[in-house]
Amino acid sequence: MNESVAIRTENLGKTFGRGKKRIQAVKNLNLNVRSGQVYGFLGPNGAGKSTTIRLLMDLIRPTQGTVHIYGQDVRQRPQLLNRVGALVEGAAFYNYMNARDNLEVLARTANDYRPRRISALLEQVGLADRAHQAVGSYSTGMKQRLGIAAALLGDPDLVILDEPTNGLDPAGIQEMRGFIRSLADEQNKTIFLSSHLLNEVEQVCDCVAIIYEGEIVRDGAVADLLTEGKAELRVQASPLDKAAEVLGEHWAVSRDGAQWLTVSAQPEDQPHIIKRLVAQGISVHQVVIQCQSLEEYFMAVTQAEVPANSRAKSEQEADHV
Amino acid sequence: MFNLFRAEWKKVVKNYKLTTFLVWIYPVGMAAFLAILLIVQLSAKSSAQGTVAPSSGQWTADMLVTWNIVSSFPANIFGRMLPLAFMAVVFAGEYQWGTWKNLVPRNRRVALILTKLAALTVIVMTALVSTSVIVGLGQSLGHKMAGLAYGPALTGEVLADFARDYTREALLGMISLLILAAFAGSAALLTRSILGGLLFGFGFSILEPSELWLVLGILLSKPEIVNLYRFTPTYNLNNVRSWLVDHSALAAVPPGFIAQPTLAFSLGILALWLLGLTALAAFVFQKQDITS
Numbered sequence: 301m302n303e304s305v306a307i308r309t310e311n312l313g314k315t316f317g318r319g320k321k322r323i324q325a326v327k328n329l330n331l332n333v334r335s336g337q338v339y340g341f342l343g344p345n346g347a348g349k350s351t352t353i354r355l356l357m358d359l360i361r362p363t364q365g366t367v368h369i370y371g372q373d374v375r376q377r378p379q380l381l382n383r384v385g386a387l388v389e390g391a392a393f394y395n396y397m398n399a400r401d402n403l404e405v406l407a408r409t410a411n412d413y414r415p416r417r418i419s420a421l422l423e424q425v426g427l428a429d430r431a432h433q434a435v436g437s438y439s440t441g442m443k444q445r446l447g448i449a450a451a452l453l454g455d456p457d458l459v460i461l462d463e464p465t466n467g468l469d470p471a472g473i474q475e476m477r478g479f480i481r482s483l484a485d486e487q488n489k490t491i492f493l494s495s496h497l498l499n500e501v502e503q504v505c506d507c508v509a510i511i512y513e514g515e516i517v518r519d520g521a522v523a524d525l526l527t528e529g530k531a532e533l534r535v536q537a538s539p540l541d542k543a544a545e546v547l548g549e550h551w552a553v554s555r556d557g558a559q560w561l562t563v564s565a566q567p568e569d570q571p572h573i574i575k576r577l578v579a580q581g582i583s584v585h586q587v588v589i590q591c592q593s594l595e596e597y598f599m600a601v602t603q604a605e606v607p608a609n610s611r612a613k614s615e616q617e618a619d620h621v
Numbered sequence: 622m623f624n625l626f627r628a629e630w631k632k633v634v635k636n637y638k639l640t641t642f643l644v645w646i647y648p649v650g651m652a653a654f655l656a657i658l659l660i661v662q663l664s665a666k667s668s669a670q671g672t673v674a675p676s677s678g679q680w681t682a683d684m685l686v687t688w689n690i691v692s693s694f695p696a697n698i699f700g701r702m703l704p705l706a707f708m709a710v711v712f713a714g715e716y717q718w719g720t721w722k723n724l725v726p727r728n729r730r731v732a733l734i735l736t737k738l739a740a741l742t743v744i745v746m747t748a749l750v751s752t753s754v755i756v757g758l759g760q761s762l763g764h765k766m767a768g769l770a771y772g773p774a775l776t777g778e779v780l781a782d783f784a785r786d787y788t789r790e791a792l793l794g795m796i797s798l799l800i801l802a803a804f805a806g807s808a809a810l811l812t813r814s815i816l817g818g819l820l821f822g823f824g825f826s827i828l829e830p831s832e833l834w835l836v837l838g839i840l841l842s843k844p845e846i847v848n849l850y851r852f853t854p855t856y857n858l859n860n861v862r863s864w865l866v867d868h869s870a871l872a873a874v875p876p877g878f879i880a881q882p883t884l885a886f887s888l889g890i891l892a893l894w895l896l897g898l899t900a901l902a903a904f905v906f907q908k909q910d911i912t913s
Contacts, residue, residue, distance in 0.1 A: 360910035392719035408628035
């Protein structure tokens, strides 16, 4: 059993419907999530995130490819899912029962009923005081918290969270962020996190994959992706005109206000920039590496895919004609 | 398996509105009905000459009547509708509430379906047993108030005979309920909707024991149509009862028109219905994508 890789998918694909109604929701998806990571799964609406999560949880059957959890095919060893806890596409519960009863039903379904574990989880997600109220009276945020508790019921090694902060207030989002990070850092759990909140993913995740129209278009460590391509350095120096002249010989430079220059260079160019400026007798006050945010990166990647895909579709249509 | 059963039981019995209107209505309704009759009997002096509630005059017979609700034609046409609605709502409710996604990763799909079928059947059985006990107690009280005898006296032999008869009727009722649950489950799983489960279920409940097509077959002199009647659950339940009580086949069709099915034949047909519908429900769910 390969314990170092929590999730591995090979050419995973899912097609819904037939004929003209055929929709290929996920295509040739190859994921590799190492144990102990917090792995972000990003994509616009309808990109295939939830379908992928349902495939991972064996809720839907792949039309191609395989899902391996800790090295074993989940379709052949469904009991592997005992090691996985998931919150899939929003929390859903029996509204007529209270939180404790809902968790009891889920624990008994898994043949793992431990009342103390339920109490501890309700405490952990901040629902202990309202555990005896019917879930139907809960806000969306409270249901999400209960969903997290349900995902953690069996003390899983792998936790799959689909938009866990939906419905939470800003304080709740911040708290959830810390909670997710602590699951990985303190309890050594692997987290697979699907989210629209790119800022949240940037702060919490070690690695991310971006899915667009059912395909992974980028994946890697967050730090690597953010420095890939568009990185800039902001330089505060004097005299500024002379600094611009010196740096302009090697890099594209633009003025950024009265005291700053923006240099289109990679972070590893920082020492060379400082050396050149100092060699010319220019005073360097500050050099700041300006990476793009995950949001900028995500927009750049997904928008770059739009024309490419539109082009491919046009060509496909032309072939049919 | 015990934990899974407890989970199913809890989910269902905690749904008070559903169970009150579709399951507990039998014992509660019967208790209320008998209570009203007893109050009327108490307040009206003229009624002291007899019981108001219809009765065979024997608790051993009165307590068995309850089981006709689910196993005997024609009572079962409408008698099965409430349990059927209950079962369809419970199966399809998991789609409506979006809760299958929480359950499926936690246990084998086949186990989830089989346990649900068992739990639903046990719940309805509990309601029917309670109803029959209430009928026995209510009639006994009514007879006592009216100064009428309500036999037979409790002897070892009477109790042994009653236990045998009651077990037979309860088993036939349970088989009927299990077939009903498997049908309601299959319909709800296939349509993924409460309405779909209800419509298919009601259709089954009305058409399955219907003698319309039996009459049609006789009128058209088509034995092959009449013969189909021999394959329905209701006919075979009654045929089994006939063999066990009277030691002969149930004469539901004109003598000589078709051969009368044996006890083994009827048990075989019932087993086929039960296993076939259960396998269908399990198969459908096993192959199904749990989407939102």
